[in-house]
Amino acid sequence: MKRIVILWWLLLLSTIFYAQSSTTAVKGIVVSEKEEPLAFVTIIAKDVHDDVVKSMYTDELGAFEFFVLEEFNQLEFSYIGFKTKQYLMSDSIPDIIELESVDSVLDELTIIAKKPMVKREVDRLIFNVEDTPLASTNAWEILSQTPGVSAIGDQLSIRGKESILVTINDKKVMLTGDQLKDLLEGTDGSLVEAVEVITNPPAKYDAQGSAVLNIKLKKEVALGYKGSVGSKYKQTTYAFNTLSTQHTYTGEKINLSGSYSFANGKSVRYNRDNVIYENGDRWDSDFKRMNKSHGKHSFQTALDVKIDTTLTLTIGGDGFINELTKGDYVIPTLIYNKEGVVESNYTTSISKRANMDTYTLYTLLDKKFSKKKHLLWSSYFTYDLRDDNQDVLTLLNFKGELPSERFYATKDTQRARLFVSGIDYTIGGESSKWELGGKYSIVKALYDLDFYDKSDGNLGYRREKSNNYDYQELNWAGYTSYTQNWEKWQLKAGLRGEYSIIQTSTSGIDANDQSYFKVFPTFYLKRDLTEEQSLTFSYGKRIYRPSYSWMNPAKSFYNLFSYFKGDPNLKPTISHNFSIGYDYNYWSVEAMYSHEINPVMEISFQEEDTNTLVYHMTNIDRRRQLGLVLNTPYKVGDWLLLNSYFIVGYQEDYFYGEDKKLYKNDAFGVMGRLFASVDLHKKSNWKAMMTYTYSSPSVQGTFQISSYQRTDLTMSREFLAGRLVANLYVYNIFGSDRQIIKTQYANQNNYFKDYRDTQGFAISLKYNFGNQKIKYEDKEIDMKDKDRL
Numbered sequence: 001m002k003r004i005v006i007l008w009w010l011l012l013l014s015t016i017f018y019a020q021s022s023t024t025a026v027k028g029i030v031v032s033e034k035e036e037p038l039a040f041v042t043i044i045a046k047d048v049h050d051d052v053v054k055s056m057y058t059d060e061l062g063a064f065e066f067f068v069l070e071e072f073n074q075l076e077f078s079y080i081g082f083k084t085k086q087y088l089m090s091d092s093i094p095d096i097i098e099l100e101s102v103d104s105v106l107d108e109l110t111i112i113a114k115k116p117m118v119k120r121e122v123d124r125l126i127f128n129v130e131d132t133p134l135a136s137t138n139a140w141e142i143l144s145q146t147p148g149v150s151a152i153g154d155q156l157s158i159r160g161k162e163s164i165l166v167t168i169n170d171k172k173v174m175l176t177g178d179q180l181k182d183l184l185e186g187t188d189g190s191l192v193e194a195v196e197v198i199t200n201p202p203a204k205y206d207a208q209g210s211a212v213l214n215i216k217l218k219k220e221v222a223l224g225y226k227g228s229v230g231s232k233y234k235q236t237t238y239a240f241n242t243l244s245t246q247h248t249y250t251g252e253k254i255n256l257s258g259s260y261s262f263a264n265g266k267s268v269r270y271n272r273d274n275v276i277y278e279n280g281d282r283w284d285s286d287f288k289r290m291n292k293s294h295g296k297h298s299f300q301t302a303l304d305v306k307i308d309t310t311l312t313l314t315i316g317g318d319g320f321i322n323e324l325t326k327g328d329y330v331i332p333t334l335i336y337n338k339e340g341v342v343e344s345n346y347t348t349s350i351s352k353r354a355n356m357d358t359y360t361l362y363t364l365l366d367k368k369f370s371k372k373k374h375l376l377w378s379s380y381f382t383y384d385l386r387d388d389n390q391d392v393l394t395l396l397n398f399k400g401e402l403p404s405e406r407f408y409a410t411k412d413t414q415r416a417r418l419f420v421s422g423i424d425y426t427i428g429g430e431s432s433k434w435e436l437g438g439k440y441s442i443v444k445a446l447y448d449l450d451f452y453d454k455s456d457g458n459l460g461y462r463r464e465k466s467n468n469y470d471y472q473e474l475n476w477a478g479y480t481s482y483t484q485n486w487e488k489w490q491l492k493a494g495l496r497g498e499y500s501i502i503q504t505s506t507s508g509i510d511a512n513d514q515s516y517f518k519v520f521p522t523f524y525l526k527r528d529l530t531e532e533q534s535l536t537f538s539y540g541k542r543i544y545r546p547s548y549s550w551m552n553p554a555k556s557f558y559n560l561f562s563y564f565k566g567d568p569n570l571k572p573t574i575s576h577n578f579s580i581g582y583d584y585n586y587w588s589v590e591a592m593y594s595h596e597i598n599p600v601m602e603i604s605f606q607e608e609d610t611n612t613l614v615y616h617m618t619n620i621d622r623r624r625q626l627g628l629v630l631n632t633p634y635k636v637g638d639w640l641l642l643n644s645y646f647i648v649g650y651q652e653d654y655f656y657g658e659d660k661k662l663y664k665n666d667a668f669g670v671m672g673r674l675f676a677s678v679d680l681h682k683k684s685n686w687k688a689m690m691t692y693t694y695s696s697p698s699v700q701g702t703f704q705i706s707s708y709q710r711t712d713l714t715m716s717r718e719f720l721a722g723r724l725v726a727n728l729y730v731y732n733i734f735g736s737d738r739q740i741i742k743t744q745y746a747n748q749n750n751y752f753k754d755y756r757d758t759q760g761f762a763i764s765l766k767y768n769f770g771n772q773k774i775k776y777e778d779k780e781i782d783m784k785d786k787d788r789l
Contacts, residue, residue: 027065028095030058030077037062038099039309040371044076045069057371062309119586123492123524123538124198125631129189130218132677133689133714137729139187139215145691145712146195147631147645147673149213156180158197158211165209168318169217184215187298188230188244188259190766193218199592200522200540200577203479203494204424204435207520207543225249226770236731236760238290240265244766255304263296272753275606275613280338283561283611287331291352295323314364320356327352331559335398344398348559351391358384372429379421388412394560406560408453416445416548428483435481435494445471445548449556467507467554473545474501481522490526495519500545504568506553512568518543536581536590544573546600550617564615571598571619588631592649596623603702604743605658606750613750620655620701621662639679646672653701657746665704665745669696686717702743710737710758727764735759 030041041058043066053071058064068089075093078084082099119126127146129135134142143149143156150157158164166180168187198205198212205212227247234240244261271287302316328351335344362380369375394406422439451465481494502514522540529535552566574597581590598619606613627649634642652666673693680686695708713730737758742751 026068026075026093027063028093028097029062030064030079030097030099031062032082032099033101035098037309038079038082039368041077041079041099044078045072046074046076047071048073059370123200123202124196127195127197128193129195130193133687133716133727135189135192135716137189137714137727138185139189139192140181140184141729142189142192142195143184143213143215145673145675145693146197146213147643149195149197150671150695150708156213158199158213165206165212167212167214170214185263185296187215187300188246188261190228191217191246191259191300200524200538200579201542202492202524203481203496203520203522204437206439206477207496207498207518207541209542209544211542224771226768228766228768230764230766232727232762232764234265234729234760234762236757237268238266238757240267240293242764248770253306256302258299258301260297260299263298264293266290266292268757270753270755270757273613274751275611276749277606277611278608278747282336282340283333284336285331285333287329289327289329291325291327293322293325295321297321297323310368312364312366314366315362317359317361319359322354322356325352325354327354346397346560347395349393349395350559352389354386354388356384356386358382372427374426376424377422378424379419381420382416382418384414384416384418386412386414388414392557392559406453407459408451408557408560409459410452410557411448411450412556413448414445414549416443418443422477431485433483435483436479438478439475440477441473441475443471443473443548447471447549447552447554449554465555467552469507469552469554470503470505471548471551472503473548475499488528490524490528492522492524494522496522498543502545504551506568509553509568516572518574532585534583536579536583538577538579538581540577542575542577544575544600546570546572546617550600561611562613562615566617567619570600570617573597573599573619586631586633588629590629592625592627592629594623594625599623599653599701601701603655604750605702605748608747620653623651623653625649625651641675641677643675643677644672645674646670651699653699655701657702657748659746661746663702663745665699665702667697667699667704669698671695671698681717684718685722686715688713688715702745702748704742704744706740706742708737708739710734723768725766725768727762727766729762729764731760731762732758 030038032038037058039058039062041062041064043056043058043064044052045054045056047053048071053069054066056064056066072089074089075087076084077086077097077099079099082101085097085099087093119128125147127142129142134145156164156166193216196212196214196216198214201212225248227245229245230243232242232244234242240263242261242263244259246257246259248257249255268288268290271285271289273283273285273287275283277283298318298320300316300318302314305313305315307313329349331348331350333346333348334342335346337343360380360382362378365377367375389409389411391409392407396404396406418441420439420441422437424435424437427434447467447469449467449469451462452459453462453465454460455462475498477496477498479494479496481492483490483492485491497517497519499517500515503511504513505511520541520543523538525537527535550566551568551570553568555563555565557563575594577592577594579590579592581588599622600617600619602615602617603620604613604615627647630644630646630648632644636642648670650666650668652664654662654664657663671694673691675689675691677687677689680688690711690713692711693709697707698705710732711734712732713728715728716725717727718725735758738753738755740751740753743749744751
């Protein structure tokens with residue numbers, strides 16, 4: 001393996017070249033105080049009126065040369081982190097120009113360059129959180145407040161679509177559901193710069209997912225060491241505690257950062273499930289699932305090595321460990337006859353134990369050949385291991401039968417490995433740019449389900465109910481993209497091709513293989529009407545491949561009368577997305593249309609003969625969405641910032657029922673989020689933010705989902721000259737985010753009420769130490785070069 005890595009590096013380094021331009025009247029080299037060449041130093045030639053006549057840059061070796069024009073009066077050399085140096089053309093310009101570095105450890109310096117909280121670009125919406133109270137929360141809570149994103153329980157969706165790809169600094173996150181939520185809750189919000197909601201991703205992004213939700217983490221720019229320690233106490237029905245620490249060292253050649261958090265406590269979810277059968281019987285189950293976490297560890301580390309001014313090597317990793325989560329539930333079920341009288345009942349006792357480990361290692365090699373030529377090679381490996389064991393005892397008391405009991409136990413182990421390697425090459429500058437690249441990825445996943453029961457009076461292993469499921473996916477991808485800017489026009493067009501091979505095998509079932517090649521075009525067009533107004537158009541084709549576990553046909557039992565199962569014949573979802581937008585300053589309105597073929601989702605159906613409720617992953621026939629998106633920021637003086645984000649739209653889902661008939665489930669609705677951010681005291685950075693979220697009734701496949709709303713308050717303040725930061729959070733102030741999810745068509749009639757125990761409060765303290773003097777209230781960190789990771 002080491003030899004392969006070394007060979008990769010040698011091949012990449014062999015592409016480095018030096019090109020000498022023709023001799024000119026003025027030439028030289030720009031170096032630092034340590035006599036190191038400085039690449040891409042900005043050189044500006046000005047006339048006698050101090051107006052810019054021409055600008056240029058040093059090459060990758062710090063060299064420059066150019067013809068002197070008559071109007072040249074002076075030259076100015078500038079570079080980030082160094083003092084600007086000026087020369088009059090009448091003076092003798094030295095062959096070697098030495099720039100003096102700026103001392104980064106100042107007594108007190110604040111660099112202010114605030115971006116709007118919500119900004120829409122041609123292909124994405126950017127939610128800047130760095131200078132808001134949300135920065136004192138965690139990554140999950142930031143996503144929950146992001147415009148256009150709905151976070152209900154442990155499910156994320158964008159504009160009603162759950163088939164989204166979540167990335168952190170453009171690295172794919174393999175986790176979903178509770179595991180993803182746990183990981184993001186362990187990511188400190190102060191590490192987050194912004195969230196990008198990319199509803200129509202460009203060609204260089206993976207075609208996977210109807211949209212991309214990218215969490216951009218910060219990079220430190222202040223030289224020296226800085227760190228922090230923090231603690232957070234959260235109280236809903238039960239308490240949950242978090243301890244965290246972050247450390248960063250930034251030098252001239254090496255940047256090293258790391259963070260760690262530990263959390264434990266209790267959480268609870270309330271459900272009330274009802275199934276109404278054709279004979280009039282109603283089965284009513286009352287769930288209270290309280291889980292106790294013994295320890296959740298989240299950690300990240302990264303090392304940047306600047307080999308020279310044009311070559312940077314990055315090595316990093318992150319991980320999440322859930323030591324043990326224990327849940328002991330007692331779930332009573334009452335069975336009513338059609339007259340509404342209880343005539344039978346049963347009680348389910350569940351003892352559940354779960355743990356999870358997930359780790360990611362990554363490396364990047366970033367090479368700048370010149371100002372307009374850039375190469376990025378990136379690779380990462382993820383390992384995921386989960387164990388989920390449960391013992392289930394059911395006490396039956398059915399009419400006309402003697403009381404009895406049934407016991408079963410399951411042991412569920414899941415292991416997954418993902419390796420990705422890709423290369424990206426960019427040529428061009430602001431007026432035009434050409435991008436191309438390729439990627440290879442392989443996923444191997446193994447799911448083992450062992451089932452035990454006492455069907456013969458003794459607890460024993462049941463092979464017929466157990467399952468071994470193997471999944472392997474290989475993907476080769478290549479893309480090209482071209483961007484052209486004219487005076488008032490911007491054009492961006494791309495084409496991506498992906499070839500996929502999927503192989504699955506299941507105990508007792510023949511192997512199932514799929515292979516397909518798909519092409520994904522993207523197109524963007526922007527027209528600037530004035531300096532403040534513009535029109536945009538975009539189109540993109542996307543694919544959503546089912547999650548590995550969704551293709552597992554094994555039955556995963558919730559209780560004796562309910563289970564989940566996947567489908568090994570699931571097809572990928574293909575979507576076509578169109579949008580037309582109008583922008584005025586930071587106000588924007590967008591009309592969008594989306595058509596999905598074979599959407600993948602979970603549906604439920606009840607089996608009348610066995611009184612069983614089945615949750616099943618399947619392809620529905622199609623989905624269409626049409627809507628209008630409005631984003632309107634307001635600023636009142638220097639202390640109040642308001643922002644509203646609304647989606648008004650119509651959605652229709654077509655699906656085949658258990659009777660093989662085609663049904664339509666549709667809804668016209670509104671989803672909106674209002675923000676109010678207030679600067680209460682600038683000197684102490686005392687800020688408060690209130691958010692209100694509303695979603696009208698919606699649909700998903702067979703499900704009809706009731707309306708949803710919640711109000712949250714976040715407040716933060718600094719003490720001891722910014723060394724100590726205190727935060728207050730009030731979640732779901734009115735407790736109004738309870739929902740009812742219903743299925744009703746043909747002979748199907750069931751619903752459940754859901755509440756995730758989100759009403760409560762939290763307080764936190766964080767102490768900063770080290771070099772905290774330089775404060776960057778906003779940093780423009782360009783992470784686009786890592787889009788393949």
